[in-house]
Structures are given as structure tokens and as C-alpha cells.
Amino acid sequence: MEITRFAPSPTGHLHIGGARTALFSYLFAKANKGKFLLRFEDTDQERSKDEYVDSILNSLNWMQIKLDAEPVYQSKKISKHKELAIELYKKGFAYACDCSEETLSKMREEQIAKKQKPKYNGLNRNKNIEFAEGMVLRFKFPLEGESKFKDLILGDIAINNKEFDDFIILRSDGSPTYNFSAAVDDKDMKITTVIRGDDHITNTLKQINVLEVLGATIPKYAHLPMVLAESGKRLSKRDGAEDILDYKKKGYLSDALINYLVRLGWSYGEEEIFSLEKLQKIFDLSDVNSSPSKYSQDLLNWYNNKYLNFLSAEELVLNVKENTEIDFSEINNGNLAISLLAKGANSLNQIAEDSIYFFEDPQVNFDALKIDMNKKILFSEFRKKLKEIDFEKNLIEKFIKEFLQANDLKFPELGKPLRVILTGKENAPSISDLLFILGKETSLKRIEYTLND
Numbered sequence: 001m002e003i004t005r006f007a008p009s010p011t012g013h014l015h016i017g018g019a020r021t022a023l024f025s026y027l028f029a030k031a032n033k034g035k036f037l038l039r040f041e042d043t044d045q046e047r048s049k050d051e052y053v054d055s056i057l058n059s060l061n062w063m064q065i066k067l068d069a070e071p072v073y074q075s076k077k078i079s080k081h082k083e084l085a086i087e088l089y090k091k092g093f094a095y096a097c098d099c100s101e102e103t104l105s106k107m108r109e110e111q112i113a114k115k116q117k118p119k120y121n122g123l124n125r126n127k128n129i130e131f132a133e134g135m136v137l138r139f140k141f142p143l144e145g146e147s148k149f150k151d152l153i154l155g156d157i158a159i160n161n162k163e164f165d166d167f168i169i170l171r172s173d174g175s176p177t178y179n180f181s182a183a184v185d186d187k188d189m190k191i192t193t194v195i196r197g198d199d200h201i202t203n204t205l206k207q208i209n210v211l212e213v214l215g216a217t218i219p220k221y222a223h224l225p226m227v228l229a230e231s232g233k234r235l236s237k238r239d240g241a242e243d244i245l246d247y248k249k250k251g252y253l254s255d256a257l258i259n260y261l262v263r264l265g266w267s268y269g270e271e272e273i274f275s276l277e278k279l280q281k282i283f284d285l286s287d288v289n290s291s292p293s294k295y296s297q298d299l300l301n302w303y304n305n306k307y308l309n310f311l312s313a314e315e316l317v318l319n320v321k322e323n324t325e326i327d328f329s330e331i332n333n334g335n336l337a338i339s340l341l342a343k344g345a346n347s348l349n350q351i352a353e354d355s356i357y358f359f360e361d362p363q364v365n366f367d368a369l370k371i372d373m374n375k376k377i378l379f380s381e382f383r384k385k386l387k388e389i390d391f392e393k394n395l396i397e398k399f400i401k402e403f404l405q406a407n408d409l410k411f412p413e414l415g416k417p418l419r420v421i422l423t424g425k426e427n428a429p430s431i432s433d434l435l436f437i438l439g440k441e442t443s444l445k446r447i448e449y450t451l452n453d
């Protein structure tokens with residue numbers, strides 16, 4: 001059975017890239033009827049914060065990503081990992097090193113002067129130094145050959161072992177390092193496929209070597225190409241939100257975000273709309289693109305607009321109220337009003353912002369409409385006749401048509417200023433819809449207010 005994991009360091013909120021990694025990992029597990037696990041790599045005590053653990057858990061929850069077991073906290077395993085590192089040392093797979101800061105920086109300087117890549121040169125590799133607290137343990141990286149694996153997205157990856165150094169697995173303060181702990185935990189958690197960003201490729205080669213000496217089955221690996229900004233540069237806080245939950249606050253629907261995220265590097269023929277349920281069946285890593293994808297706010301908005309319009313009016317009312325406290329059930333014809341606004345909106349919050357005129361009267365000054373003064377008479381006439389009709393949608397439509405004909409007007413001559421009179425805005429639903437939703441009393445009051453101002 002496939003077992004995948006998402007292994008964030010809780011040193012910040014979950015952002016676009018991390019959320020996509022988590023989603024791909026989750027979908028891969030589900031599509032293979034496997035398990036999805038979560039591991040907090042929280043060993044950096046200074047930078048890891050409970051606040052971020054909570055925020056990551058809330059983000060995954062909002063994204064409907066369910067865990068198949070309680071989250072693992074790497075910080076709880078520090079002493080176990082330390083013991084294991086010492087065991088590797090005893091077995092001869094690691095060695096103690098007491099190089100001082102000074103020795104190490106001299107080594108670096110000399111290498112840089114010789115235009116070599118700075119790395120530990122193996123000075124203490126064969127000295128059989130006896131390990132004592134305060135010393136570091138270094139992994140005996142193979143000197144010959146190459147380290148390699150077949151990436152499920154990127155294909156064959158191999159690097160000559162001469163490029164690596166004997167990296168530290170246990171620091172002088174007794175804490176294990178990321179590459180060691182990650183390998184040990186992947187083994188302990190029986191991870192079968194590791195899915196993570198392509199910035200981890202060199203780490204993977206190091207971890208494979210650690211896993212080999214631990215006698216573990218080497219998992220399969222899939223490295224996801226980066227998500228770049230629209231400019232092609234690294235995605236920064238300014239491009240995608242720093243915290244996935246900000247999208248929730250701004251009124252994005254999680255189904256829309258999921259659909260958008262999955263399309264960042266994954267495709268399935270010409271299809272664009274995918275429910276989470278469907279993704280859990282069809283997601284396959286072989287459909288992931290091996291080149292970077294680009295974040296697009298416009299595309300995310302497009303998806304959100306689509307998903308807003310998949311919702312029923314009742315669902316929209318509930319969602320808008322939850323996000324903004326604007327309650328369409330308080331107004332007449334609220335369901336119709338919200339459905340019309342959703343047509344042109346990119347978010348729940350935009351629906352709320354665009355809806356102000358349904359809740360309070362705009363104050364429109366006739367002069368500000370910048371139309372001929374004698375149109376005032378026309379609007380008076382319109383108002384007088386409107387008062388006579390029954391406020392049913394088809395009757396309103398019929399009335400407007402007849403009024404235009406009788407006065408030899410083109411629709412915009414009446415419609416444009418009337419829309420502003422009724423809403424204070426130039427962009428709003430159709431006049432007949434507006435009149436119907438606002439109702440006779442409010443419509444007449446708003447026209448009268450503008451004419452008398």
C-alpha cells in the first residue's frame with residue numbers, strides 16, 4: 001500500500017507551494033487507495049512555533065485534506081535519532097569530528113581560493129576519533145560511484161559522489177540534522193513515496209545513502225518543479241498569499257483553490273474543472289509537468305468565479321454571511337440578488353462589497369449624473385408611470401420596453417443614469433432585475449430622492 005507524507009517545518013504559514021505539495025501528496029495517496037501522513041519537522045526550536053503548527057493544520061483542514069493518522073512531531077524523537085546516529089557511528093557508517101570553527105573556515109577559504117566548491121574535505125574521516133559529547137558525527141559518504149534514483153516526475157537523476165561531503169548527522173549540541181532525521185522518519189513511518197519540492201533533490205541523494213546504511217527499503221521519489229511568479233521569478237509574498245488561510249479570509253472557496261492548485265503543474269486532457277472527489281480517483285504523478293508552473297491570480301479568480309456560480313443561492317447566502325456578516329436573507333429577493341452578483345464576482349467578499357446598495361440607499365445627486373437637465377422631466381414621468389404597475393418581473397420588463405418606445409429612447413439613455421440612481425454604481429445587474437429586487441417603494445424613493453436633490 002502506498003503511504004505518503006507531507007513534512008512541513010512549522011516556521012511559517014502554509015503558502016501556495018507548500019499547499020500544492022500537500023495536495024499532490026494527498027491525492028496520490030488517495031488515488032492509490034493509500035495513506036496520507038503528516039510530519040511536523042519542528043526540530044529547529046527557535047524558529048518552530050505552535051502558532052504555525054495550528055495554522056498549517058487549519059489550512060489542511062480548510063483544503064479538505066484528511067490525515068490517516070495523528071501528526072508526527074519530529075521534536076519528540078530527538079533523543080531516539082541521536083541514539084541512532086551514535087549507533088551508525090559504532091557500526092562505522094559515521095565518524096566523530098572535532099574540527100574547530102577555525103579549521104573549517106580555513107578549509108573553506110583555501111577551497112574558494114582554488115576555485116573549488118567549499119565542502120568538508122574528510123580530514124577526520126580515517127582518524128578513528130572516539131566520540132564524546134560536544135563533537136559532531138559525520139556521515140561517511142561513499143567516495144566512489146554516483147548516487148542516483150529515478151524520479152517519478154523528472155526521470156533519472158544521478159550525481160557523482162565526489163560532489164558530496166561527509167555531512168553532519170549529529171550536531172555538537174547533540175541535535176540530529178534534517179537529512180538524518182527525515183531519512184529515519186521516512187523509514188519509521190514506512191513511507192513508500194516521498195513527494196516534495198525540487199529544492200530537495202540533493203537532500204534526496206543524501207537521504208538515500210542514509211536509508212541504505214539503515215537497511216531501509218528506499219522509497220520512490222517525486223520532486224515537484226517550482227511554482228514561479230507570473231514574472232518568472234521566485235514566488236514572493238507579494239504574488240501568492242503567504243498564508244493559504246488568507247484566501248479563505250478574502251472569500252475564496254476551498255474547492256476553487258484546490259482546483260486551481262492542482263492545475264499548477266498537473267493536467268488531464270483538456271479538462272479544467274475537477275471536484276476533489278474526482279481528483280482522488282484520477283490523480284497520477286505521470287501527468288505532472290516536469291517544468292515549473294506559474295502562479296496566476298487571474299486564473300485563480302476565474303476558478304473562484306466558476307465555483308461561486310456552482311453554488312445554490314442558499315449556499316451563497318450562508319457563505320457570504322459567514323465570511324463578511326452581510327446577510328442577504330435580510331432583504332427582499334435576497335436569493336435572486338446574490339445569484340446575480342455572483343455572476344460577475346471573483347470572491348464572496350466581492351459579492352458583499354458589490355451589494356451595498358441592496359442594504360442602504362445610495363445618495364445620488366442629479367447633477368452628478370451629467371445628463372441633460374430636461375431628462376429630469378423624463379425620469380419624473382418614468383417614476384409616475386412606474387408607480388402604477390404591479391412589480392412583477394415580466395410586467396417591469398414590458399413597462400420599460402413600452403416606455404422607451406413611447407419616448408423614442410435608446411435603452412442606455414434611460415438605463416445608464418437609472419442604474420446609477422438605483423445603485424450609485426455604473427456596473428450592476430439589469431434594470432428590471434434591480435427594480436424587482438429593490439421593490440416598488442425603494443425604487444420610487446431612490447428616483448425621487450435623486451430628482452429632488
Ligand code: GLU
Pocket residue numbers: 006007008009041182195196200
Ligand atoms: N521540512 C521540509 C520543508 O519544509 C520538507 C522536507 C521533506 O518533505 O522531506 O521544506
